Amino acid sequence: MKAALRMGIVTAGLLVVWQAIVSVTGAQPFILPGPPAVAAALAGHSGLLLSHAGTTLAEILLGLVLGAALGAFSALVIAHVRPARLWLLPVLVASQAVPVFAIAPVLVLWLGYGMASKVAMAVLIIFFPVTAAFYDGLSRTDPGWLDLARSMGASRWRQLVHLRIPAALPACASGLRVATAVAPIGAVVGEWVGASAGLGYLMLHANARMQVDLMFAALVVLAAMALILYFTVDRLLRLAVPWQADTLWQDQEKEPVQP
Amino acid sequence: MGEAAPDIEFAVDIRGAALSYGGAPLFDGLDIRLEAGLWTCLLGPSGVGKTSLLRLIAGLDGAAAGRVRTGPVAYMGQNDLLLPWASALDNAVLGARLRGERPDFQRARRLLSEVGLAASVGARPATLSGGERQRVALVRTLMEDRAVVLMDEPFGSLDAITRHAAQDLAARMLAGRTVLLVTHDPLEALRLGDRIYVLTGRPAALEALPAPDLAPPRDVRDPAVLVAQGDLLARLAA
Numbered sequence: 287m288k289a290a291l292r293m294g295i296v297t298a299g300l301l302v303v304w305q306a307i308v309s310v311t312g313a314q315p316f317i318l319p320g321p322p323a324v325a326a327a328l329a330g331h332s333g334l335l336l337s338h339a340g341t342t343l344a345e346i347l348l349g350l351v352l353g354a355a356l357g358a359f360s361a362l363v364i365a366h367v368r369p370a371r372l373w374l375l376p377v378l379v380a381s382q383a384v385p386v387f388a389i390a391p392v393l394v395l396w397l398g399y400g401m402a403s404k405v406a407m408a409v410l411i412i413f414f415p416v417t418a419a420f421y422d423g424l425s426r427t428d429p430g431w432l433d434l435a436r437s438m439g440a441s442r443w444r445q446l447v448h449l450r451i452p453a454a455l456p457a458c459a460s461g462l463r464v465a466t467a468v469a470p471i472g473a474v475v476g477e478w479v480g481a482s483a484g485l486g487y488l489m490l491h492a493n494a495r496m497q498v499d500l501m502f503a504a505l506v507v508l509a510a511m512a513l514i515l516y517f518t519v520d521r522l523l524r525l526a527v528p529w530q531a532d533t534l535w536q537d538q539e540k541e542p543v544q545p
Numbered sequence: 546m547g548e549a550a551p552d553i554e555f556a557v558d559i560r561g562a563a564l565s566y567g568g569a570p571l572f573d574g575l576d577i578r579l580e581a582g583l584w585t586c587l588l589g590p591s592g593v594g595k596t597s598l599l600r601l602i603a604g605l606d607g608a609a610a611g612r613v614r615t616g617p618v619a620y621m622g623q624n625d626l627l628l629p630w631a632s633a634l635d636n637a638v639l640g641a642r643l644r645g646e647r648p649d650f651q652r653a654r655r656l657l658s659e660v661g662l663a664a665s666v667g668a669r670p671a672t673l674s675g676g677e678r679q680r681v682a683l684v685r686t687l688m689e690d691r692a693v694v695l696m697d698e699p700f701g702s703l704d705a706i707t708r709h710a711a712q713d714l715a716a717r718m719l720a721g722r723t724v725l726l727v728t729h730d731p732l733e734a735l736r737l738g739d740r741i742y743v744l745t746g747r748p749a750a751l752e753a754l755p756a757p758d759l760a761p762p763r764d765v766r767d768p769a770v771l772v773a774q775g776d777l778l779a780r781l782a783a
Contacts (some may be wrong), residue, residue: 430626437603437620438689440643448642452630529629529669 319499324506327499334488339507341483345401345473346515349408353469354462356409357416361458364417365424366446382414387475394480404481408472412465419461423454456530459523466519470512556581556723557602557618557693562611564597571597572749575611577742579693584716584724584761586738588731588781594749595727596623599695602725619689621696625682627670633657634666637684649688656684660714676707683715693723701729709765712736716762731777735770736763743781754780 301321307313308320315323328335360378364371386407397403427450435445477486485504492500557579564571571594579585589595600606601613603620627636637657638648657666660680670678679699686694699715700708708730716737728734734741739761741754754777757769764770 428626430622430624431628433600433603433605434620434622434626434639435643436605437618438640438643441645444643444645448639449628452628455630527630529671 316496316498319502323499324502327497327503328506331500331503335485335503335507338483338485338488338504339511341401342470342473342477342485342508343511343515345404345408345476345484346469346511348401348405349412349472350466350469350519352405353409353412353465354416357413357461357465358420358458360413361417361420361424362446362451365421365450366442378414378417381410386410386472390475390479394476399480399482403479404473404476404484407476408469411468411472415464415468416458416461419464420454420458423457424450426457427453455527459527459530462523463516463520466516467512469515470508474508557616557725558612558614559602560612562598562601562613563609564594564601564606565609566594566597570748572744573610575749575751577751579723579725580740581692581723582721583739584719584726584737585740585742586726586728586734587742587744588728588734588777589744589749590781591729593744593747595744596697598744599697599725599727602693603695616693617691618693618695619686619691621682621686621694621699623698624702625670625678627678627681627685629670632667632669633662633673633681633684636670636681637688639685640689653684653688656687656718657681660684660718674707675703676711679703679707679711680714683711683718687718691722693725694719696724696726698728699726700733708733713762731781732765732770732774735773735777736765737761 305320308318311318319327360374364374364378389410390403390407393403393406397406424446427445431449431453432445435449440448473484474486474489477484478490481487485508489501489504492498492504557577559575559577562575562577563573564575575598577598587595587598597606601608602615603618604615605620627633628639631639634650634653634657635642637653638650641648654663654666657663660683662677662680662684665673665677670681673681679702682699686696696715700711703711712733726734726737735757738756741756743752743754744750745752755773757763757767757773759767759769
């Protein structure tokens with residue numbers, strides 16, 4: 287409730303600043319429309335916006351599921367199979383050295399104007415933070431636990447399943463949070479390069495026809511979608527990893543100890 | 546009260562062991578025998594190689610030279626090493642899980658209630674006190690059912706009163722087993738040890754000290770224990 291109130295205040299503040307800039311600079315509506323114009327566009331084109339948002343959301347969600355699965359799988363492979371670590375890790379790092387913006391046209395060329403190229407783009411952006419974070423977690427298991435496991439006669443596989451993976455879940459969750467935050471980039475970039483549906487496509491289209499209010503409306507929908515997605519994923523991850531206590535603000539909220 | 550000890554054939558017999566740490570020799574030609582069914586306590590300054598010796602016996606590190614004869618051992622480390630995502634019961638049966646065996650939940654429950662944790666069977670470690678966590682770790686060690694138990698300062702992180710209770714409990718639950726206890730605390734060694742050794746010098750050498758002529762766990766109010774503690778402290782500080 288408190289969080290919702292804070293969010294409302296921040297949003298209202300941003301809207302006021304936005305309107306102030308429009309009023310002070312006297313910007314033309316086709317350069318920077320004010321909040322009322324964007325609100326009108328939101329209401330007037332709600333059906334259009336919703337259908338395109340559905341396409342983009344489907345791309346993001348598919349990309350997230352596939353990207354997270356691929357990321358977790360590659361982290362497990364490089365953590366468990368030594369040759370894979372030596373050969374695959376540099377390839378994974380190199381794959382991120384190529385900007386996704388640069389290969390977007392190629393993906394559209396190969397996979398077509400439909401959803402596949404956007405999902406592929408999202409997967410490319412998503413899998414790496416998941417791999418990096420999960421691998422990091424897998425390789426940092428408490429050495430004491432591993433000593434204990436060895437003294438108990440555990441195979442490497444069972445150490446992975448019973449110790450390394452659960453111990454790495456909080457790190458994996460951090461990777462998934464980052465992935466969720468960047469997932470919309472992949473989908474929207476893909477839509478810019480070549481698409482017939484989606485918010486990115488709609489924005490490009492509206493921009494070309496000077497419908498800047500519609501463009502901003504699409505942007506608002508995209509931002510709202512990304513925020514809801516992020517907070518949903520964050521909530522789910524917290525439920526999935528309940529033993530990972532949040533200690534960042536605990537000290538400040540407790541009464542200071544009197545000497 | 547304690548679990549029936551498994552057939553004790555194994556004691557630990559180490560002859561001429563050599564081990565180095567970071568290039569520097571910790572010990573060379575070290576002999577130590579753990580008599581079956583007795584508690585052997587190992588004292589010594591930090592960094593002298595007590596933990597290394599224990600890890601050598603546990604098979605966690607190999608010796609550069611020498612002969613190590615030991616049976617299967619259970620190992621209890623410096624902290625409780627409980628898994629934060631698992632309940633007390635799941636932590637207690639970790640060994641079976643890690644070997645792919647069917648966990649004996651019934652026995653784990655019985656042991657947990659024997660150490661006074663009947664109500665905390667389903668509790669995660671974060672909700673338990675330091676002493677309770679150590680008791681779960683003790684049950685996990687007992688679940689291994691090994692003749693030889695190696696303990697590396699298992700009570701070091703507990704406050705004095707909790708430690709005292711934990712020592713009594715461990716002495717009771719581990720009765721009949723061969724125990725090697727590495728400790729910093731002279732009084733702990735004097736309360737629990739049938740045999741007491743001090744590891745000093747570099748390369749380190751073992752020196753046997755007389756244990757008070759009473760059955761462990763010994764009463765801390767006993768004059769013989771207190772005098773021995775004074776002697777031991779003076780010796781370690783010298």
